[in-house]
Amino acid sequence: MNVFRLAGDMTHLLSVVVLLLKIHTIKSCAGISLKTQELYAVVFAARYLDLFVHFVSLYNTVMKLVFLASSFSIVWYMKRHKIVRRTYDKDHDTFRHYVLVLPCLLLALLINEKFTFREVMWAFSIYLEAVAIFPQLVLLQRTRNIDNLTGQYVFFLGAYRVLYILNWIYRYFTEPHFVHWISWVAGIVQTLLYADFFYYYIMSWKNNVKLELPA
């Protein structure tokens, strides 16, 4: 495993830790999109079907289980926890799941590396992950006061995507058979979605003012 990949996994993990911290200790999910969290739970469930088939490494298995467990528990907290769910900004989180899920499913049926159940689900999870942040970005735009933890959560998620691209570039030059167009194209699209957010995040940090996205 190269340093970009490890750093990518760690920022991904950090984003989950930041979100759980907010939910668990502050008992708030204000500014967090339930739609995005539900989409992530679907993404991990579809992609990690290989847990039952492949064993890659202990690291790999543990990380997959952590992402599965954390994504489902975040959804549970936001929907069922009696204090947390009251802080959910339902009125502004109006993005419809099927707008993203259906096109991704269709695309996965058409463009995949092999037409088998697991490969189609893998491609579906890659496409869906690329756009799953959309409801969250829309909610951020509608949120007047973006708190620090929410901003950091999205920032770490974006950093994870940038680091994964560096990891692919590194692997492309060091591993002869490492070519996965599906994940590369989807990954680049996914990273570009964060570009706007990154700009405003860095500006707010530089000028030491509160993060706010223009409507």
Next chain:
Amino acid sequence: DSEDTKHDEL
């Protein structure tokens, strides 16, 4: 093989 390099990522 190619399948393994894909599934080792998260």
